[in-house]
Amino acid sequence: MFAKLINFMKPLPDAERLTDEKQIKRLYRNWRIKMFFGMYFGYALFYFTRKNLDYVKPALSENFGLSIIELGYIGTTIYLTYGIGKFLSGVMADRCNIRGVMALGLFASSLINLAFPFLPQFHAFLGRMHITLPLVFLASLLWGLNGVCQSMGFPPVAKGLVYWFSPSERATKWTLWSSSHTFGAFFVGVLIAYLLKFDAWRMAFVVPAIMGICYSIFLLFFLTDKPTTVGLPPIEEYRHDVMPVKEKSNLSHWEILKKHVLKNPFLWALAISYIFIYYVRFATLDWGTMFLTQERGFSDELAVSAMKWMPFLGMPGGIVAGYLADRWFQGRCTQMNIIYLVILAASCWGFYKVAGTNQFFWTSLLASFIGFFVDGPQNLAGGVQASRVTVQESVSAACGFTGMFGYFGAMLSSTGAAFISKHYGWQGVYFSCIIACIIAMACIATTWRKESAAVAAEQAAANK
Secondary structure, eight states: OHHHHHHHHSOOOOOOOOOOHHHHHHHHHHHHHHHHHHHHHHHHHHHHTTTHHHHTHHHHHHHHOOOHHHHHHHHHHHHHHHHHHHHHHHHHHTTSOHHHHHHHHHHHHHHHHHHGGGHHHHHHHHHHTTOOOOHHHHHHHHHHHHHHHHTTSHHHHHHHHHHHSOHHHHHHHHHHHHHHHHHHHHHHHHHHHHHHTTTOTTHHHHHHHHHHHHHHHHHHHHOOSSGGGGTOOOHHHHTTOOOSOOOOSOOOHHHHHIIIIITOHHHHHHHHHHHHHHHHHHHHHHHHHHHHHHTSOOOHHHHHHHHTHHHHTHHHHHHHHHHHHHHHHTTOOHHHHHHHHHHHHHHHHHHHHHOOGGGHHHHHHHHHHHHHHHHHHHHIIIIIHHHHSSOGGGHHHHHHHHHHHHHHHHHHHHHHHHHHHHHHHHHHHHHHHHHHHHHHHHHHHTTHHHHHHHHHHHHHHHTO
């Protein structure tokens, strides 16, 4: 059984190289579309089987008998396992095929979703077997395992974007794909809001699970691995472009990982910046509604109405950042990230100063600005930029590495922002977001010369 799983995950073998230029052009166009949209909707469904829990927490509290603190334990567990798993899955994805990793992660996550709403029955069964375990422990354990499965979603996508899209177009394509997480988070909310109308809270897990199982099977037939596995030339040959630096020596996978990820100072700088980018993202998103209701007198409904556009406006924010990085800076992301972070810091402070029930329009607008300008650095720094400061063979691991640090920032926003709010008020929370933006800018700025040199080398090689 284990041997079959290993064979299932192995990189797909190269096919016989095609020579007909018209056939190559047609197949490349078709496969690029299939790979992009297959990975786009696949990752959106990962959000269907992860963010669904956030929408049914009141129902879980009532039916599982869990307190708010205990629900917080479950959320913290998935942040932890997802963050660490993202790096480990990145290491694995570099040595496996794209469709195998993504399909397996979505399938396993869907099975966990099928089981999760029936945990009280399982807990009662264990009690009859004289096995005493707190229900919150079982829930955290199962949802933490879901975090491990969820971590298998992004690293194969990072690999797919590198192998199917060249550096000169990657910032645009990467940020366009990155809107999938907003797409997934938004539409799973729409689905669950509909299901809750019928008091069908269990269906909030069952329906996404069924969708995930069906799509994971579909991925096995729809996706492939690298272009060479279907007889196509590498992307740098097809588009007359140059890939990120390749490791030309005969280093092992572990040696490549150590040299180009674990001992890469530029990747560490981006990873540390990601902590603070994610801190701003989740501190403003997760705590914004509470700030408006506790300090500015908003009703629950009015606060949700003001805040709902923050994640949704992130979708165009990330896409615009990628387009402008390609259009204005030849694919370099450092400058674009710094511009976005400056405006993000101003937006955070403006939101804090302006927010009020008599300023609903400006409150909503500034919340939208935060969403718009946080998604650019989130998509570029840990994705496109990370792929540019390492070698092609370790792209998945590099992106998983930065992603792991990002979710450390998410954990920090949960406990850290609560601590700051208690001791320094909401002004302290939003001031901490400004400091986080400044630290992120300083870290990202250290990659300026490295990224510029990489782009210059690519352009020189392409002009030969």
